[in-house]
Amino acid sequence: MFLVAIISLLIGMILVLVRLFFGPTVYDRVLAVNAFGTHTVLFIGVLGFLTGRPDFLDIALLYALINFVGTITILKFFKYRVIGDPQRDIEERSG
């Protein structure tokens, strides 16, 4: 039964990758990356259950954390053109 979940996750990943490739705006691509991350979290979890190794769930949790931080960082970069250089931020805003 886990095989059905894995196959559907793979199909979902392919569809999202196609959107990642064709996405006209950059935010479509960020959306596709975010969805792909969610698929990967589930894929690792189901794979852990399929191979009978419950410690895969730690990896899945870690990947969920990284996926969230990555999405927010990309969005911050596209919005402010700088990720986090406080000194330059202050100069830009005050200069």
Place this chain on the structure above:
Amino acid sequence: MQNLNFLFDIISWTLLLAGSFFIIIGSFGIYRFPEFWSRLQASSVIDSLGLYLILLGLGVQSGFTFVTVKLIIIGLFLFLTGPTSTHALANAAFISGLRPEEKLETN
């Protein structure tokens, strides 16, 4: 005790099936919808229904062990950060001038 396990298996199988069904629906929506804002709505199908049904199915499969606690932690974390990332994405897209164009279907 035997049919209790069988019952748990059936429950987890139906949950897993429903979860994978919604994942395919959500991903197909992301691929097929015409513009960004409707794709954003389609991606929420994956983040909410597909994700939690599969996590629930795995949780039923593993019973009351430490594994289920890990699954609950994953679910809780994604419950908190899913909407946040979607809001940040929509906000960034809206500020950058991406507006949902109104298609007036006057037929």
